[in-house]
Amino acid sequence: MNALAEKYPKEIEKILGKYPPDQKRSAVMPLLFLAQRELGYVTKQAMSEIAEIIDVSPTEVASIVGFYSLYYDEPAGKYRIQVCTDLPCALRGAEQFLEKLCENLGIKVGETTPDGLITVERVMCLAGCDKAPMFQVQGSEGLTYHENQTAESVQALIESLRNKDGRA
Amino acid sequence: MSQTLLLRHREIPDIHKLEVYRQHSGFQAFHKAVTTMQPDEVTEVVKASGLRGRGGAGFPTGMKWSFIDQKSWPHYVVANADESEPGTFKDREIMENNPFQFLEGVAIASYAIKANAAYVYLRGEFWQVARQLDQCIADLENAGLLGENLFGSQYSLRIYTHLGAGAYICGEETAMLESLEGKLGQPRLRPPFPPSFGLYGKPTVVNNVETLTNVPLIIENGAAWYRTFGTEKSTGVKIFSLSGCVNRPGNYELPLGTTFRELIFERGGGISDGRTIKAIMPAGASSSLIIANEAALDTPMDYESVPSVGAQLGSASVIVVDDSVNMAWLIDKTMHFFKHESCGKCTPCREGTFWMMHLTERINGGKASWDDVELLREVASQVRGKCLCALGEFSIEAVLSGIERFKQDFEERVGETANQRVNESASQRVSE
Numbered sequence: 001m002n003a004l005a006e007k008y009p010k011e012i013e014k015i016l017g018k019y020p021p022d023q024k025r026s027a028v029m030p031l032l033f034l035a036q037r038e039l040g041y042v043t044k045q046a047m048s049e050i051a052e053i054i055d056v057s058p059t060e061v062a063s064i065v066g067f068y069s070l071y072y073d074e075p076a077g078k079y080r081i082q083v084c085t086d087l088p089c090a091l092r093g094a095e096q097f098l099e100k101l102c103e104n105l106g107i108k109v110g111e112t113t114p115d116g117l118i119t120v121e122r123v124m125c126l127a128g129c130d131k132a133p134m135f136q137v138q139g140s141e142g143l144t145y146h147e148n149q150t151a152e153s154v155q156a157l158i159e160s161l162r163n164k165d166g167r168a
Numbered sequence: 169m170s171q172t173l174l175l176r177h178r179e180i181p182d183i184h185k186l187e188v189y190r191q192h193s194g195f196q197a198f199h200k201a202v203t204t205m206q207p208d209e210v211t212e213v214v215k216a217s218g219l220r221g222r223g224g225a226g227f228p229t230g231m232k233w234s235f236i237d238q239k240s241w242p243h244y245v246v247a248n249a250d251e252s253e254p255g256t257f258k259d260r261e262i263m264e265n266n267p268f269q270f271l272e273g274v275a276i277a278s279y280a281i282k283a284n285a286a287y288v289y290l291r292g293e294f295w296q297v298a299r300q301l302d303q304c305i306a307d308l309e310n311a312g313l314l315g316e317n318l319f320g321s322q323y324s325l326r327i328y329t330h331l332g333a334g335a336y337i338c339g340e341e342t343a344m345l346e347s348l349e350g351k352l353g354q355p356r357l358r359p360p361f362p363p364s365f366g367l368y369g370k371p372t373v374v375n376n377v378e379t380l381t382n383v384p385l386i387i388e389n390g391a392a393w394y395r396t397f398g399t400e401k402s403t404g405v406k407i408f409s410l411s412g413c414v415n416r417p418g419n420y421e422l423p424l425g426t427t428f429r430e431l432i433f434e435r436g437g438g439i440s441d442g443r444t445i446k447a448i449m450p451a452g453a454s455s456s457l458i459i460a461n462e463a464a465l466d467t468p469m470d471y472e473s474v475p476s477v478g479a480q481l482g483s484a485s486v487i488v489v490d491d492s493v494n495m496a497w498l499i500d501k502t503m504h505f506f507k508h509e510s511c512g513k514c515t516p517c518r519e520g521t522f523w524m525m526h527l528t529e530r531i532n533g534g535k536a537s538w539d540d541v542e543l544l545r546e547v548a549s550q551v552r553g554k555c556l557c558a559l560g561e562f563s564i565e566a567v568l569s570g571i572e573r574f575k576q577d578f579e580e581r582v583g584e585t586a587n588q589r590v591n592e593s594a595s596q597r598v599s600e
Binding site: 033124 | 251252255296353368487
């Protein structure tokens with residue numbers, strides 16, 4: 001039984017339709033995003049299911065998960081707040097912004113809040129250098145950019161995520 | 169004629185809507201190409217325009233198209249929307265705000281090389297942009313501007329988006345093709361180059377988003393018109409992504425050959441917090457550090473002039489550094505980036521960036537001696553010319569130029585001068 005194929009038949013058909021019929025392997029990246037949507041990480045089971053759909057070995061799928069930084073094989077907070085601290089952002093106070101954010105949440109970079117809602121991470125350049133400090137939020141609804149941020153604006157965002165999740 | 173060629177949404181705010189884009193002659197160039205020109209003629213016009221790749225390498229676009237192997241089929245176009253160089257944020261602004269001009273460029277390039285399928289490879293973080301482009305592509309299909317037998321001709325074209333997943337290296341064209349094939353994003357040994365052996369081993373043209381966005385206007389108005397912008401050898405306009413210690417960071421569309429001074433001080437409003445400019449990185453983190461003296465500020469930003477001050481124009485991601493910044497800190501930042509992004513295929517890059525990062529950490533942390541600075545220089549020099557792609561090569565630019573041009577910053581960090589060290593070593597040798 002392939003749970004992924006049963007759950008998302010239309011999405012999978014659409015993804016496979018983008019590539020030549022004899023090049024199903026190209027679908028591995030969109031399929032991994034699909035598999036990751038709900039839990040925020042890809043389970044071993046899902047990797048095997050993707051392998052079956054595109055006809056490669058589960059190890060090959062796992063190697064893709066390992067290589068690309070937007071795929072995860074372990075659970076984290078429901079939302080990942082990923083702050084860019086690369087050079088252009090750092091020149092505009094991104095390090096201090098990240099420090100303050102962690103201080104307010106009472107966690108260190110890479111850690112998750114005790115309620116399991118938020119993981120804070122440091123990431124590489126997100127192409128938002130002119131609007132630093134900036135970060136992206138990854139969650140089951142997708143990935144959104146937040147730019148020209150302050151300690152207050154990110155706190156307000158976190159409150160809204162808490163409310164949405166019923167954890168306020 | 170409007171003032172901007174690429175960032176046209178700044179004058180026509182609703183240009184991201186297909187009907188508005190069409191009101192401003194959108195898709196007339198594609199129509200003209202498909203109904204009145206042979207594919208080779210399209211390539212010839214682009215060649216004559218002098219357009220060069222805007223992703224960093226500056227390779228002549230028309231020439232790249234003309235290299236496509238006509239004996240092997242099918243052909244593909246891949247638009248490079250992996251924009252990941254620290255300091256670069258131009259393609260995102262184009263795709264978010266003027267998406268149809270970009271897609272028309274993809275369509276014209278596809279016609280020119282007789283490709284019936286094109287992929288837009290976006291970095292995974294551009295998830296929202298990809299969703300918007302998918303909608304634009306659907307709009308074009310509904311309007312009969314993409315699909316089968318376009319404008320009553322034999323020509324058919326489909327465009328697809330494909331999201332990467334967070335790997336800087338996939339901006340390198342052969343790594344991008346590997347990634348699109350569902351493999352690890354690692355560069356291929358070249359030759360063969362993509363125009364003969366590209367996606368799925370078929371002839372492929374890979375062009376940057378900004379490059380392609382120039383194409384509709386070139387086909388519409390002609391090569392001679394395009395050459396009225398920029399300099400003789402660096403024709404046209406360029407989007408300069410200005411970031412770092414300036415008052416007004418952002419994208420500025422200017423003719424190639426505009427000076428650093430105009431970009432940084434007139435457009436960008438000068439240095440923030442009333443400080444003084446110290447250095448410029450004209451090509452993002454991959455760039456050498458230029459000492460920002462008067463001569464450098466008066467240098468025209470074009471492919472020919474920037475090398476005269478010891479750097480490259482690259483993707484024109486101008487990072488401005490003020491006098492509060494120590495370059496030992498700066499190269500520690502860029503080295504962490506390259507160490508993280510090295511794909512691991514070539515040993516000099518994989519091990520070199522790892523080793524250099526440890527050295528920059530120690531130097532910046534004040535735990536090193538001048539010998540470590542010399543060792544860093546040595547390791548960096550050993551990486552040069554030994555990798556399949558430019559990542560390793562680029563990782564050392566800021567390191568070597570930083571140590572050479574801002575020596576006192578490193579001396580300050582390690583607490584001794586290079587001369588002291590040389591004298592000590594000499595006296596040691598004497599006593600031995």
